[in-house]
Every structure is written in structure tokens, then in C-alpha cells.
Amino acid sequence: MTSIVTRFAPSPTGDLHLGGAYVALASWWLARRAPAGRYLLRMEDIDAPRVVAGSSERIVTDLGWLGLAWDEGMVAQSERLHLYAAAIDALTARGLVYPCDCSRADIARVASAPHAGEETVYPGLCRDRDPGRAMKRAPALRVRVPDEEISFDDGVAGRFVQNCARDVGDFVLRRGDGVYAYQLVVVVDDLDMGVTDVVRGADLLASTPRQIFLARMLGAEAPRYHHVPLVVDAHGERLAKRTPGAHVRALQEAGIPPEEILGELAYALGITPSNAPCSLGDLLASTAPQLAPHPLRIPPRWIP
Structure with a gap:
């Protein structure tokens, strides 16, 4: 082994x-x-x-x-805040990050209602807006996700496939209050610490394709996953x-x-x-x- x-x-x-x-x-x-x-x-x-x-x-x-x-x-x-800031800078340099000043109410008015167990899919309201425009509130930073499937073989749950664009939409990397989002920090930490195998609860299974996408955009391969x-x-x-x-x-x-x-x-x-x-x-x-x-x-x- x-x-x-x-x-x-x-x-x-x-x-x-x-x-x-x-x-x-x-x-x-x-x-x-x-x-x-x-x-x-x-x-x-x-x-x-x-x-x-x-x-x-x-x-x-x-x-x-x-x-x-x-x-x-x-x-x-x-x-480790400096590591998360550097990751956002790297993603920004690739044209993948944009500011979003949408409120939850803004998103809810446009997004389709999620089915049980699903997340609200971000409808891309700020994706193509001028980033230099006046903001209604302190903006979050979102990452542009591709309209393609990401799949992986989980050590417990087996094959899992998700289209990030269809199932999630552009997700938040840093909240409007400056707090870095879980989806970003967990990827940066696991890559920096050299983690090869992640064990966690099954409630986080649906987050994994997003994290695999971020790892790839940061020039690395994601760990193996085991969702118990x-x-x-x-x-x-x-x-x-x-x-x-x-x-x-x-x-x-x-x-x-x-x-x-x-x-x-x-x-x-x-x-x-x-x-x-x-x-x-x-x-x-x-x-x-x-x-x-x-x-x-x-x-x-x-x-x-």
C-alpha cells in the first residue's frame, strides 16, 4: 500500500x-x-x-x-488567510473571479425553486456585468464554473457526477463580509498540506465536484474522497x-x-x-x- x-x-x-x-x-x-x-x-x-x-x-x-x-x-x-488570498489572486488572473452584489432576495426572484435536497442555483446575475460599476453592497467574489460534468469515484459512495453550472452555478469564494468560503479554503488547505485522502460526512458529497474544479484551476489534482x-x-x-x-x-x-x-x-x-x-x-x-x-x-x- x-x-x-x-x-x-x-x-x-x-x-x-x-x-x-x-x-x-x-x-x-x-x-x-x-x-x-x-x-x-x-x-x-x-x-x-x-x-x-x-x-x-x-x-x-x-x-x-x-x-x-x-x-x-x-x-x-x-x-492561513494569506494562502486563501493568493488562491483568489491566481484564479482572478485566469479571468475566473467576479464581484457579485446580489442579495439572497435578488437570487430567489430569478432562480428556479430547488427540489428537496438541492441547492438554489445561482442564476448568473452579475456574471457579465461591469465589475467597475457602483455596488449596492459589499460584494462577494464568485468563480465562473464551466458547463461541463465533473465526475469522481468516491471510496464509499461510488461514482458521482455533477454539472456545476446546471446544479450549482457560479459559487462564492469570499463572502461580502470578507470571510473566505468553505469551498475555497478546504481546497487550498488540502493541497498545501499534501492531503491524499479526505474522509468526511456524506452531507458534503455534493460539494466535491466544486472542489475538484477549484483544485484543477489551481494547477493540482484533488485528493481521493471517502464520504461516510x-x-x-x-x-x-x-x-x-x-x-x-x-x-x-x-x-x-x-x-x-x-x-x-x-x-x-x-x-x-x-x-x-x-x-x-x-x-x-x-x-x-x-x-x-x-x-x-x-x-x-x-x-x-x-x-x-
């Missing part, structure tokens, strides 16, 4: 969620089972108003309690942040040992054949050829 580099990239908006631990373990396992594999940690704290004070430190502590140690120092997006199912509650519903038993710290405080949590996570990821408690050493001894995940359902005994 060739060497790989994975990363866990939580947003510090609260304690470590079970869904985050699920992704973190998958990323850790993929890296640790490969010769010279590396597992990195990145705090996605770019959207300052959403950051909860002390959350980053608590997530680090919770990961340490589970034993999921990472290589090298932790990276914080808030310290979302964690669900005892009724099969997506696990909310406030659901009892949804956070690693709450389970620790309830006396649930880390081996029990790892056992449930590993079984749901297809790493182990049962949900019996296990150590990190047990996981490294697994003969599973790859991730074969199914939705992790919170055991009733974990719910207070």
Missing part, C-alpha cells in the same frame, strides 16, 4: 461530536495502516462568529482521550448536536470507556467484525481491506 496523508478538520463550534469521532477514526485508520502514512489535524475556524471559545482545546483533549494522536502540529485556518454515512439516533434520524449521548465528552463523563466507543465506531466503519470494545492496537491489526461503513446508530445504553 502506498503512503497516504489524511486529515481530520473539525469546526470549533462545540465539543467533539460522535460524528466527528467517526470521521476522525476513519482518517486515523487509513493513515496508520499505510507505510509512512500521516494523519493531520486542522481546525476550521475561518468563520469567527461561529467559533465557540475554548472549543478547539476541548476537541483536542477529547481526541487525545480516544487516543487518536495526529502527526505534526495542529493547523488553524485563521492563521452520517451518525443517527436510536430512531434512525440524523444525530443533532443537542441529542443526548451525541458528544464524546458527555460519554466520558457518563463513565463510558474509550475502548467501548472505539469498538462501536470501528464496527460501523467496517474495520472490525463486531462492536466489541477494542484498543487502537486491535484496529491496526484489522485485516479489513478498506472502509465499508454503514450509519452509526447510538447504542441505547449511551443515552441518559
Whole structure:
């Protein structure tokens, strides 16, 4: 097996969620089972108003309690703004970026109503307008996307195809308030950190073609992707942040040992054949050829 580099990239908006631990373990396992594999940690704290004070430190502590140690120092997006600015400059030099002062109401009046699970497609209102015109408000920066299909083979979900122009439209790289958009920063970070394999939740699957497009426009190939199912509650519903038993710290405080949590996570990821408690050493001894995940359902005994 060739060497790989994975990363866990939580947003510090609260304690470590079970869904985050699920992704973190998958990323850790993929890296640790490969010769010279590396597992990195990145705090996605770019959207300052959403950051909860002390959350980053608590997530680090919770990961340490589970034993999921990472290589090298932790990276914080808030310290990498110069990289995102440089990426926008590179895309601008290619004629791919334009200012957009549309409001949500402007877009909604023109765009077709999205079907369930779809995004509103940006209708291109500012695409061909004079960029030197007077702006109604501080403009966002959008990227011009081509009317062509982008496809990739996901390590879990299989083949995925999307036409960015038809399904999304020109998307935002930097908001009007100056905050860089997730779609841009995640690409810049993964390329800069040398990430070869990205593990994340299935709710981000539809974002991937946009990120592959940006990586190519920045002169690089995107990583391989593995989108795992979302964690669900005892009724099969997506696990909310406030659901009892949804956070690693709450389970620790309830006396649930880390081996029990790892056992449930590993079984749901297809790493182990049962949900019996296990150590990190047990996981490294697994003969599973790859991730074969199914939705992790919170055991009733974990719910207070």
C-alpha cells in the first residue's frame, strides 16, 4: 500500500461530536495502516462568529482521550488567510473571479425553486456585468464554473457526477463580509498540506465536484474522497448536536470507556467484525481491506 496523508478538520463550534469521532477514526485508520502514512489535524475556524471559545482545546483533549494522536502540529485556518488570498489572486488572473452584489432576495426572484435536497442555483446575475460599476453592497467574489460534468469515484459512495453550472452555478469564494468560503479554503488547505485522502460526512458529497474544479484551476489534482454515512439516533434520524449521548465528552463523563466507543465506531466503519470494545492496537491489526461503513446508530445504553 502506498503512503497516504489524511486529515481530520473539525469546526470549533462545540465539543467533539460522535460524528466527528467517526470521521476522525476513519482518517486515523487509513493513515496508520499505510507505510509512512500521516494523519493531520486542522481546525476550521475561518468563520469567527461561529467559533465557540475554548472549543478547539476541548476537541483536542477529547481526541487525545480516544487516543487518536495526529502527526505534526495542529493547523488553524485563521492563521492561513494569506494562502486563501493568493488562491483568489491566481484564479482572478485566469479571468475566473467576479464581484457579485446580489442579495439572497435578488437570487430567489430569478432562480428556479430547488427540489428537496438541492441547492438554489445561482442564476448568473452579475456574471457579465461591469465589475467597475457602483455596488449596492459589499460584494462577494464568485468563480465562473464551466458547463461541463465533473465526475469522481468516491471510496464509499461510488461514482458521482455533477454539472456545476446546471446544479450549482457560479459559487462564492469570499463572502461580502470578507470571510473566505468553505469551498475555497478546504481546497487550498488540502493541497498545501499534501492531503491524499479526505474522509468526511456524506452531507458534503455534493460539494466535491466544486472542489475538484477549484483544485484543477489551481494547477493540482484533488485528493481521493471517502464520504461516510452520517451518525443517527436510536430512531434512525440524523444525530443533532443537542441529542443526548451525541458528544464524546458527555460519554466520558457518563463513565463510558474509550475502548467501548472505539469498538462501536470501528464496527460501523467496517474495520472490525463486531462492536466489541477494542484498543487502537486491535484496529491496526484489522485485516479489513478498506472502509465499508454503514450509519452509526447510538447504542441505547449511551443515552441518559
